Amino acid sequence: MSKETKDFFKTYTDFVTKVTSDPSLDIEALVNRISEIDSSSSIKSPRLLTAALGLGSETGEFVEIVKKMYLQGKPPSEDNIFHMKRELGDIMWYWVTACAALDLDPYEVVMENQKKLEARYGEQFEVGRSEVRKEGDL
Numbered sequence: 001m002s003k004e005t006k007d008f009f010k011t012y013t014d015f016v017t018k019v020t021s022d023p024s025l026d027i028e029a030l031v032n033r034i035s036e037i038d039s040s041s042s043i044k045s046p047r048l049l050t051a052a053l054g055l056g057s058e059t060g061e062f063v064e065i066v067k068k069m070y071l072q073g074k075p076p077s078e079d080n081i082f083h084m085k086r087e088l089g090d091i092m093w094y095w096v097t098a099c100a101a102l103d104l105d106p107y108e109v110v111m112e113n114q115k116k117l118e119a120r121y122g123e124q125f126e127v128g129r130s131e132v133r134k135e136g137d138l
Helices: 003-018 027-040 045-071 078-101 106-121 127-131
Strands: none
Touching: 027 045, 045 078, 078 106, 106 127
16 A cells, blocks of 8 residues: 555544544443433433444345345345345334334334325325425425
């Protein structure tokens, strides 16, 4: 690796460190932040962290199968559909864990999603409504 490349990555690494939060860099700061959240809210941090990390990893496993089917020639076989079914089950497990961590009723989460999408799209999907949203429509 050239000196310029090494210098670039050193400079960039220093920049990344400067713009990273203390809880992302220091275990004591992270433990303090978890304690702050746990003491000031009803959030159950261990469950929420488990859910967030699990959702990311299991979603990645599901996406990997889809990627291989559409972009790398993996067959849309019953075995691969079964594999996706199992990954969706894992995603559901972590999704319910997130609901529990936040004291949310899973049914209410689904109903809130339906209300949000009905307000956005009405009875039918339109590209314009997905790209240009009303104020407050997250």
